[in-house]
Amino acid sequence: MEKVITDDLDAMLDIFPPRIKRTLVKLEDRRELLEVVLDLGRTPEARFVQRELILDSQEITEQDIEYVTARISDFSGDNRSGIERTLHRISAIRNRKGRIVGLTCRVGRAVYGTINIIEDLVQSGKSILLLGRPGVGKTTMLRETARVLADEFGKRVIIVDTSNEIAGDGDIPHPAIGHARRMQVATPDMQHAVMIEAVENHMPEVIVIDEIGTGLEAQAARTIAERGVQLVATAHGNTLENLMMNPTLSDLIGGIQSVTLGDEEARRRGTQKSILERMSAPTFHILVEIQDWDRVAIHPDVGEAVDIILRGQLPSTETRWADENGEVHIEKVVPTVVNERRPTVARRAVKTDGQPRLFLFGVNRGRMEQVADEMRVNLELVNKLEDATLLVTSKKYYRQKPKKVKEAEASNVPIFVLRGNTPPQIRQLLNTLYPAEIPQKVSSFEQALGEAREAVEKILGGEETVELSPQSAYIRRLQHLIAERNALSSQSTGKDPDRRVRIFRG
Numbered sequence: 001m002e003k004v005i006t007d008d009l010d011a012m013l014d015i016f017p018p019r020i021k022r023t024l025v026k027l028e029d030r031r032e033l034l035e036v037v038l039d040l041g042r043t044p045e046a047r048f049v050q051r052e053l054i055l056d057s058q059e060i061t062e063q064d065i066e067y068v069t070a071r072i073s074d075f076s077g078d079n080r081s082g083i084e085r086t087l088h089r090i091s092a093i094r095n096r097k098g099r100i101v102g103l104t105c106r107v108g109r110a111v112y113g114t115i116n117i118i119e120d121l122v123q124s125g126k127s128i129l130l131l132g133r134p135g136v137g138k139t140t141m142l143r144e145t146a147r148v149l150a151d152e153f154g155k156r157v158i159i160v161d162t163s164n165e166i167a168g169d170g171d172i173p174h175p176a177i178g179h180a181r182r183m184q185v186a187t188p189d190m191q192h193a194v195m196i197e198a199v200e201n202h203m204p205e206v207i208v209i210d211e212i213g214t215g216l217e218a219q220a221a222r223t224i225a226e227r228g229v230q231l232v233a234t235a236h237g238n239t240l241e242n243l244m245m246n247p248t249l250s251d252l253i254g255g256i257q258s259v260t261l262g263d264e265e266a267r268r269r270g271t272q273k274s275i276l277e278r279m280s281a282p283t284f285h286i287l288v289e290i291q292d293w294d295r296v297a298i299h300p301d302v303g304e305a306v307d308i309i310l311r312g313q314l315p316s317t318e319t320r321w322a323d324e325n326g327e328v329h330i331e332k333v334v335p336t337v338v339n340e341r342r343p344t345v346a347r348r349a350v351k352t353d354g355q356p357r358l359f360l361f362g363v364n365r366g367r368m369e370q371v372a373d374e375m376r377v378n379l380e381l382v383n384k385l386e387d388a389t390l391l392v393t394s395k396k397y398y399r400q401k402p403k404k405v406k407e408a409e410a411s412n413v414p415i416f417v418l419r420g421n422t423p424p425q426i427r428q429l430l431n432t433l434y435p436a437e438i439p440q441k442v443s444s445f446e447q448a449l450g451e452a453r454e455a456v457e458k459i460l461g462g463e464e465t466v467e468l469s470p471q472s473a474y475i476r477r478l479q480h481l482i483a484e485r486n487a488l489s490s491q492s493t494g495k496d497p498d499r500r501v502r503i504f505r506g
Helices: 009-013 018-026 062-069 114-122 138-152 188-201 215-226 240-244 263-269 302-310 365-375 395-400 403-410 423-433 441-460 473-485
Strands: 004-006 033-039 045-048 052-054 080-082 089-094 100-106 110-112 128-131 157-161 181-184 206-212 230-235 256-260 274-278 286-292 295-299 317-322 328-333 358-361 390-394 415-418 465-467 489-493 500-504
Touching (some): 018 033, 033 062, 110 138, 114 128, 114 138, 114 286, 114 295, 114 317, 128 138, 138 157, 138 230, 157 188, 181 188, 188 215, 206 215, 215 230, 240 302, 274 302, 286 302, 358 403, 390 395, 390 403, 395 403, 395 415, 403 415, 415 423, 441 465, 441 473, 441 500, 473 489, 473 500
Parallel strands (some): 128 230, 128 286, 157 181, 157 206, 206 230, 358 390, 390 415
Antiparallel strands (some): 004 110, 033 045, 033 100, 045 052, 080 089, 089 100, 256 274, 286 295, 295 317, 465 500, 489 500
C-alpha cells in the first residue's frame, strides 16, 4: 500500500490571526509545515523539516494569543488543546500566574500505509511495544495500527487516548482510526485507571496506548496482558537498553533483579556469584525500535533479548526498511562484538584510524600468526592494550572476566570472542577483518574508512546522500559508526558481495 498523507491543514491555518495566515497560505511548501510558534513579544515563526521562517516582522501580542485560544478547545491538565475532528495539537506555555504567554501549534497528519513494514507482527496477535525518539512517527504508526486491526482484520480495538493525539480533538474521533473506538482520559494521571476500565467494561481484543510512562501504567499494562488482550503501545525510551535501565518501566520487559548464586552454580555458569536476571515474563512479546520513518529494528522475542543482554552479549536483531518503491527489506543482524559492562558501547567505540591492531588474550599467538601467513594476511599484533583497536579472546577466558578484559570494557575497546582457540575460529576472525575477496587487504581497510570520513565531510558540506563502495560486514559496521559519531544516518543496501553503506542526513 502506498503511503497517503492527510493533514487538514486549512483547519490549522484558520486559527491564526489574518496577518500570519496570509503569509502561510502563500508558502509553496506549506504542506511540509511542522509547527508554528507564537511567543508573546517575539516574532511568529514557522518550522519545517529543513528550515525555519519568520512569518511577520510584528511581534506577537496578547490579542494574537487570545485570537488563537478563542478558536480551539479548552486546554487540559497537561496544557494541550486541539481543533475538533483534526489531529492538530496546540500546547500552551504559561507564566507564573497561569496566563498563556506562548503557543506551539503542531500540525497533525494521518499517514496511511505506515505499518506495512511491521504488518505481519501486528496481525500476529502478540503484544507490541514501540520505541523511538520524539518526532520519529511512533504515534502515527500507533494510529495506523489501530485502524488496520479494526478495519482490515475485524478486531475489537479500544484506544486509550490520553492527550487526544491518536484520534484527534473533540468527541467524534478522527477518521484515521477507522472503526476503532476511543476512550478519552480526563487527566494524564488517570491513564492507568482508564486502561483497566477499557478491558473490564468493553471486551476489547486489542488495546492501543500512547506513551506508557509511569509505574501504575506499567502495572495496568501487565494486568491487561494477563487477561489475554493484545497490547500495542509506545513508551518513553529509544532502545531496549533504555527500558532495562529504567526502574519505572523495566516491568514492561520482565523487570530486572539481582540474584546471588551458590558457589557451584556460579562455577557452572562461569559467572560471578551476584548476577542480574529477568524477574518474570515480559508484558510485551515484541519490541520495535523506530529508527526513522521507514526503518525499524525489531526484537522478535523480548524475553530472550533481555536475557542475552544480561549475560553480557549483544542480542540478534532484525532490521527492516522500505525503499523508494515501498518494498520492504529485511536483514538479520547477528553481532560478533560483545561487551558485558554495556553491550551497546562496543558498536560506538571502535577506533577507526587505520588497519586493525589486535591484542591477544588467551589466544595462541603462534597459531594466529601461522593462520595469517597461510591466508597471506598482513597481521598487526600489539603488546599493549592501549595500542589495540580490538581485543581478541576465547569464550573460556571471557567468562572468567580477567583484569585485561575488564580494562578493555572500561576503555570501550571492542572485544571479539572466539568460540575456541582453533585454526577454523581464527580463520573466521581473519576473514571478517580482512575479507578474502578484497586484494591489498590492509590498504583497503584504511581506504574504506577514509571513504566514509570523506562522505561525512561531503554531507556536512551540503550534499544530501553519499553511497560508499561495497565492503564486508565488519567494515560496514565501522562505516556506520563513523556516520553515527557525526550525527548522520546510514543504512546498508544491496546484496553481498555488492552490499554497501549509504550515508545521509537523518
